[in-house]
Amino acid sequence: MTLLNKKHHIEKVYSAVAQTNCAMTDSVDAPVLCSWQRSMNQHGIDPADAAQVRILTEREFKEQAEAAEDFLRIARPGVRDLFHQVSAHGYCALLCDHNVTTLDWLGDDQQVREWKKAGLYLGSIWAEEEEGTCAVGTCLVEKRPITIHKGEHYRVINAELTCSAAPILNPFGEMLGLVDISALHSPASKDSQYFALQLVKQTARLIEAAYFYHQFEDQWVLCICNNREMAVVNRTCLLALGGDGIVLAADQTARQQFGGGIYKTMIGRDIEDIFDIKFDQLIDLAGKSEMVWPIRTITNGAYYFATLRSPQAIALKSIQIRPSQKTKVTPPKELSAAEPLSLDLLAGADHRLKEIVTRIKRVLDKNIPILLNGETGTGKEVFARAIHNASSRANKPFVAINCASIPESLIESELFGYKPGAFTGALNKGMQGKIVQSNGGTLFLDEIGDMPTSLQPRLLRVLAEKEITPLGSTSPVPVHLNVICATHRNIQDMVIEGSFREDLFYRLKGISFVLPPLRQRTDLAQLIQMALAIEAKTEIGAISIDKEALNLLTRYDWPGNIRQLRNVLRYALAMSDGDRITSTNLPEEVANQERPALLSHIETSAPKKMQPVPQREQSWSPMEQAERTIILESLKKHQWQVVKAAKEIGIGRSTLYRKIEKYDIVPPNKR
Numbered sequence: 001m002t003l004l005n006k007k008h009h010i011e012k013v014y015s016a017v018a019q020t021n022c023a024m025t026d027s028v029d030a031p032v033l034c035s036w037q038r039s040m041n042q043h044g045i046d047p048a049d050a051a052q053v054r055i056l057t058e059r060e061f062k063e064q065a066e067a068a069e070d071f072l073r074i075a076r077p078g079v080r081d082l083f084h085q086v087s088a089h090g091y092c093a094l095l096c097d098h099n100v101t102t103l104d105w106l107g108d109d110q111q112v113r114e115w116k117k118a119g120l121y122l123g124s125i126w127a128e129e130e131e132g133t134c135a136v137g138t139c140l141v142e143k144r145p146i147t148i149h150k151g152e153h154y155r156v157i158n159a160e161l162t163c164s165a166a167p168i169l170n171p172f173g174e175m176l177g178l179v180d181i182s183a184l185h186s187p188a189s190k191d192s193q194y195f196a197l198q199l200v201k202q203t204a205r206l207i208e209a210a211y212f213y214h215q216f217e218d219q220w221v222l223c224i225c226n227n228r229e230m231a232v233v234n235r236t237c238l239l240a241l242g243g244d245g246i247v248l249a250a251d252q253t254a255r256q257q258f259g260g261g262i263y264k265t266m267i268g269r270d271i272e273d274i275f276d277i278k279f280d281q282l283i284d285l286a287g288k289s290e291m292v293w294p295i296r297t298i299t300n301g302a303y304y305f306a307t308l309r310s311p312q313a314i315a316l317k318s319i320q321i322r323p324s325q326k327t328k329v330t331p332p333k334e335l336s337a338a339e340p341l342s343l344d345l346l347a348g349a350d351h352r353l354k355e356i357v358t359r360i361k362r363v364l365d366k367n368i369p370i371l372l373n374g375e376t377g378t379g380k381e382v383f384a385r386a387i388h389n390a391s392s393r394a395n396k397p398f399v400a401i402n403c404a405s406i407p408e409s410l411i412e413s414e415l416f417g418y419k420p421g422a423f424t425g426a427l428n429k430g431m432q433g434k435i436v437q438s439n440g441g442t443l444f445l446d447e448i449g450d451m452p453t454s455l456q457p458r459l460l461r462v463l464a465e466k467e468i469t470p471l472g473s474t475s476p477v478p479v480h481l482n483v484i485c486a487t488h489r490n491i492q493d494m495v496i497e498g499s500f501r502e503d504l505f506y507r508l509k510g511i512s513f514v515l516p517p518l519r520q521r522t523d524l525a526q527l528i529q530m531a532l533a534i535e536a537k538t539e540i541g542a543i544s545i546d547k548e549a550l551n552l553l554t555r556y557d558w559p560g561n562i563r564q565l566r567n568v569l570r571y572a573l574a575m576s577d578g579d580r581i582t583s584t585n586l587p588e589e590v591a592n593q594e595r596p597a598l599l600s601h602i603e604t605s606a607p608k609k610m611q612p613v614p615q616r617e618q619s620w621s622p623m624e625q626a627e628r629t630i631i632l633e634s635l636k637k638h639q640w641q642v643v644k645a646a647k648e649i650g651i652g653r654s655t656l657y658r659k660i661e662k663y664d665i666v667p668p669n670k671r
């Protein structure tokens, strides 16, 4: 790039950012302009900054690659295929994790120096916060495929590149990573990258499908297509089904096609309520060949073609029995004896938890601090105990302290202990603090986000120096400390706000995990049976739950997670005749929960019940009308704040803007 062109690029960025909103300008696309504004106003990046793209250290790279091991293993072959298609045209291919770090790279080895110089190499971090507008970082923010072509890059140093990236989502709609192809030189017109973007999108969809099949390898996977011939090769529009025909997960296409793009409206539903199929018949025939079944939606009778992949374990044995006819499971001894649950038992059949447990087992005795994140009641403390029990320290003490429930003035003495007469009101014989009590065992710091800022430096010192000086004492006591922390807060945000020390955060977060909320667990039906057995102190399956009650329980939102589930089951047991739970035994909030707007709409929009619709709405399908209702309700609920509504509905902000426009939704202040 000539000096003059560089100057021109920088001036263009400054003048475009000076615009007050993200409306189209003559020469810059709206999403690019929005990203330029974020880059300058939020991230404070200088477009003239010529520093090279940041690269992770070897150790950091190793840690991140290890954390994303499963994803990398599944995604790599897809990225390799993509690279073979584009390498002759001067592209390299990048596979990034959800931290936008390049964890795999394929490119022409002859040009390695140039790729490295451009930051298109292993370990490079393409975050919008660091680089400004760039395909990978901006794709992460926008949550949709994007090409950033030449001068659309924010920093002048990247303004020769052309890059196209697409997000890769897990079956729960969360970002797993991104795939990108980039070239050092390309024609001036952005149109030249149209097919590059399509290829990247296609690869991302394929990887998502591979990941979906992997995640649900021990479940039934229904694959739906609108064309009989393509059905056997189709790999999108996937629904994972439990042995009882309940939907456990749905990929993006299935969510859009049958759930108005909304995750919650699909999960926990009986497949027989969505399609006019008998799940029993379907699985009796499954596995006999690559069979394709015509199926019809209950809502509007539209025809599709489906194939069914059997659970791997069953496929291996070549299906003889229906999974739902499995023989009764004897509850693990530890359940009825009310002993602590093991890690494997806590993971149940939930795919994310199983992955977490595998990773935890790897770090068990390596003295790596563990940070457990998760909503209230997701079982963080139970998990921490299970980690302790699985470690070689199991016969040493497990000492828990809840930083939120102890007054700030007492936390210090509780944690660090004190010598006799250290302060007025102190016990005569002094007190051993929790840290010393946990010596050699595990110290569990619950609600670590509530640790007073004044005490954070002291805790940091203990962790670094492995010795502790009780209040009123001058001689330090050596401690062998293993720490597990838990919080429902976003500590990273607290670090940014300045209410939590960054150095302490990194010290405590040797490895971190997010325990999934109950509504996202893929084994909810099994977990309910398990929790019921615990509450009733019986065998799993000894008390039955009728279909309607199970439907209500699996569909409920569970804001209080497992804690709330156990309370509800305890209540239901008390209300029941003792060996069968029905919907009438459930507490009101579960029994009379409002059907999600989309579901209730779908039911009333079945052909035989269809209501006349206003003139303008007749051009929308029932699904679209339902979607409009959901969006409208959510916007009203959140006082028309788009970010909050998008979050609740589970779609990106820009998607929501598009839909608002599509459905002629006008906020009250613009009427």
Ligand SMILES: Nc1ncnc2c1ncn2[C@@H]1O[C@H](COP(=O)(O)OP(=O)(O)OP(=O)(O)O)[C@@H](O)[C@H]1O
Pocket: 341, 345, 346, 374, 375, 376, 377, 378, 379, 380, 381, 382, 383, 446, 486, 488, 531, 534, 562, 563, 566
């Ligand atoms: N897998 C499980 N099966 C049965 N019961 C469980 C399971 N996990 C947790 N529980 C129960 O759920 C309740 C909440 O668990 P726990 O206190 O560990 O959650 P938490 O995430 O630490 O909650 P909080 O954030 O509110 O402190 C406890 O009664 C616990 O025994």
